[in-house]
Amino acid sequence: MCEYTVQAKERMMKMVGRIVEERMKLIMDNNAEDDEKVGVVNDVVDALLRDKGELSQSSSSSNLMVEMISQNIIEFMIPGEETLPTAMTLALKFLTDYPLALSKLMVSSLNIKDLCLCPTKCSSKDGYILG
Numbered sequence: 001m002c003e004y005t006v007q008a009k010e011r012m013m014k015m016v017g018r019i020v021e022e023r024m025k026l027i028m029d030n031n032a033e034d035d036e037k038v039g040v041v042n043d044v045v046d047a048l049l050r051d052k053g054e055l056s057q058s059s060s061s062s063n064l065m066v067e068m069i070s071q072n073i074i075e076f077m078i079p080g081e082e083t084l085p086t087a088m089t090l091a092l093k094f095l096t097d098y099p100l101a102l103s104k105l106m107v108s109s110l111n112i113k114d115l116c117l118c119p120t121k122c123s124s125k126d127g128y129i130l131g
Contacts, residue, residue, distance in 0.1 A: 009074070016070040024049050024066065048072065 023045050041047045048069045075086045095102040 012074055013067075013070050016073050017066055020045060020049070020066050020069050020073070044076070045069065045073065 027046065027049055041050060049065075072086060095105065
């Protein structure tokens with residue numbers, strides 16, 4: 001990567017990291033004050049910060065979490081080499097967190113597979129395009 005690109009990414013990481021840290025502190029303060037707001041998720045940053053109670057972990061793992069969340073946010077804004085792995089990771093996380101969505105996806109996938117096994121409904125050149 002070009003030196004300027006690396007410097008720009010480092011500046012973005014610092015800026016996004018500060019925002020994530022501020023949001024983490026705000027969430028922790030709000031959780032301490034108002035238990036009713038604990039489950040409210042306003043955006044992706046909230047969702048990533050609230051995932052599985054990670055806010056209560058030690059400061060060293062908290063720093064790692066801030067870095068990972070910052071990297072994810074930057075990848076959302078500027079697609080790059082990590083876009084597909086990040087998308088796959090988030091899709092897998094969603095499917096493991098929501099078993100109903102996973103079961104619906106499995107049923108849909110099996111239905112498509114069954115239709116494609118029947119030559120009159122799905123030709124090999126069409127792949128998953130259903131007739």
